Amino acid sequence: MTKLKKECQKYLPGVLFEESLEKYSTFRIGGKADFFYKLKSNKEFPSIIKFCINENLPFFIFGAGSNILFSDKGFRGLVIKIETEKLEFTGTNIKADAGVLVSKLIKESVAKGLSGLEKWVGLPGTVGGAVRGNAGCNGLETRDILIGATILDPKTGSIQQAKNAYFHYDYRYSKLKRTGEIVLDATFKLEKRKFSAQKQKQIMDEIRKFRQEKQPFGSTTGSFFKNPSPDTPAGMLIDQAGLKGKTIGKAKISEKHANFFLNNGGASYKDILKLAKLAKRQVKAKFGVILEEEVQILSEKGPITLAV
Numbered sequence: 001m002t003k004l005k006k007e008c009q010k011y012l013p014g015v016l017f018e019e020s021l022e023k024y025s026t027f028r029i030g031g032k033a034d035f036f037y038k039l040k041s042n043k044e045f046p047s048i049i050k051f052c053i054n055e056n057l058p059f060f061i062f063g064a065g066s067n068i069l070f071s072d073k074g075f076r077g078l079v080i081k082i083e084t085e086k087l088e089f090t091g092t093n094i095k096a097d098a099g100v101l102v103s104k105l106i107k108e109s110v111a112k113g114l115s116g117l118e119k120w121v122g123l124p125g126t127v128g129g130a131v132r133g134n135a136g137c138n139g140l141e142t143r144d145i146l147i148g149a150t151i152l153d154p155k156t157g158s159i160q161q162a163k164n165a166y167f168h169y170d171y172r173y174s175k176l177k178r179t180g181e182i183v184l185d186a187t188f189k190l191e192k193r194k195f196s197a198q199k200q201k202q203i204m205d206e207i208r209k210f211r212q213e214k215q216p217f218g219s220t221t222g223s224f225f226k227n228p229s230p231d232t233p234a235g236m237l238i239d240q241a242g243l244k245g246k247t248i249g250k251a252k253i254s255e256k257h258a259n260f261f262l263n264n265g266g267a268s269y270k271d272i273l274k275l276a277k278l279a280k281r282q283v284k285a286k287f288g289v290i291l292e293e294e295v296q297i298l299s300e301k302g303p304i305t306l307a308v
């Protein structure tokens with residue numbers, strides 16, 4: 001065992017070596033990470049960061065993996081999956097650790113007789129992923145209900161409380177995408193349910209059904225690209241560029257929703273990248289629009305964006 005492995009084991013008991021990333025992404029694609037750690041408590045973070053800085057070990061954090069494309073070559077460094085799960089209510093506010101799944105947030109708030117998250121039924125991912133990416137659907141974005149969050153600066157290990165305005169929210173954007181700061185927990189403002197529990201269930205059932213009708217089922221990360229504007233969804237542009245149903249290797253652009261890329265079983269990182277580059281090229285050539293990735297692409301060396 002190398003010195004680094006030994007050190008890693010000392011600081012991170014339970015660390016996994018050569019862990020395949022495939023099962024941690026909804027794309028079901030990904031090679032082995034040198035080191036892999038499931039983080040259960042926010043208290044562990046500062047010392048992990050310190051360790052990585054001291055050892056010059058690159059690290060990458062993620063939540064539910066519903067918005068990530070991992071490389072077939074894995075990652076040369078430490079991948080941290082945030083699995084923190086504390087959740088508490090104060091009146092109509094809900095404070096949740098970054099690792100809490102949005103589906104759990106909805107379930108628990110409904111059980112408490114609260115309302116405000118119904119529109120997010122079927123939205124995959126964790127609280128941390130949502131806060132960073134301003135996730136949302138059906139007219140409700142994270143910025144609409146976030147009061148604030150505890151964030152960690154990975155360069156220094158310092159922790160601060162940040163209010164909603166700190167995040168400079170925009171469509172699928174927060175400042176964290178630029179700074180790389182990590183969300184440890186977040187507090188959301190909900191309200192007391194003003195209608196019956198039955199009505200709430202009905203609303204959520206309808207939203208669930210709508211999602212099932214509009215989106216393909218399978219190994220995907222949802223929308224691959226951001227919509228250039230509300231009137232010009234990326235899916236429409238990809239469709240009009242003639243790419244609906246286009247297949248490269250085992251990767252396919254969904255027939256149902258052209259901004260959904262599917263791994264039809266055994267697709268490689270390269271298959272998806274080729275498809276994404278093709279979509280970018282054709283949309284630029286036909287409409288002069290440059291599509292921007294919503295999905296985080298992680299090469300073996302770190303996060304990347306695609307050239308046109």
Ligand SMILES: Cc1cc2nc3c(=O)[nH]c(=O)nc-3n(C[C@H](O)[C@H](O)[C@H](O)COP(=O)(O)OP(=O)(O)OC[C@H]3O[C@@H](n4cnc5c(N)ncnc54)[C@H](O)[C@@H]3O)c2cc1C
Pocket residue numbers: 026060061062063064065066067068082098099123124125126127128129130131132133134135136137176181182183184215220221222223296
């Ligand atoms: C079928 C399907 C449908 C989808 N529909 C929607 C939709 O309607 N609306 C929408 O907005 N999204 C949608 N998505 C995308 C995805 O659900 C969201 O982007 C979600 O917020 C990602 O959360 P996550 O925990 O899975 O993030 P991950 O995929 O784990 O990570 C995504 C990025 O966030 C970063 N990150 C994760 N946790 C943290 C943290 N604690 N602090 C800082 N950075 C962090 C990671 O480093 C990575 O860069 C869909 C995805 C799928 C698979």
